[in-house]
Amino acid sequence: MILFFVGILEMMISSLWTRYVSNGRMWFAGLITFINIFIWFYVLKTVLEHLNDNRIVILYATGCAIGTVLGTRLAKGS
Numbered sequence: 001m002i003l004f005f006v007g008i009l010e011m012m013i014s015s016l017w018t019r020y021v022s023n024g025r026m027w028f029a030g031l032i033t034f035i036n037i038f039i040w041f042y043v044l045k046t047v048l049e050h051l052n053d054n055r056i057v058i059l060y061a062t063g064c065a066i067g068t069v070l071g072t073r074l075a076k077g078s
Helices: 002-022 026-049 054-077
Strands: none
Touching: 002 026, 002 054, 026 054
């Protein structure tokens, strides 16, 4: 279940990253990239530990979809 929330967080961060890159705010984009790598490492580690459990992939994908919607809305508002 935690991968669901990690997916939301990751996509919200990625949406903000896109906004910062398009606005030329390279230091913020770099910081977000640094944080995102740690998130992705956690996701990769978790998926590899549970290769036979497709539910975690579905939870993560659902979280990513919701995070994209929320992150896009957040990035538009800021």
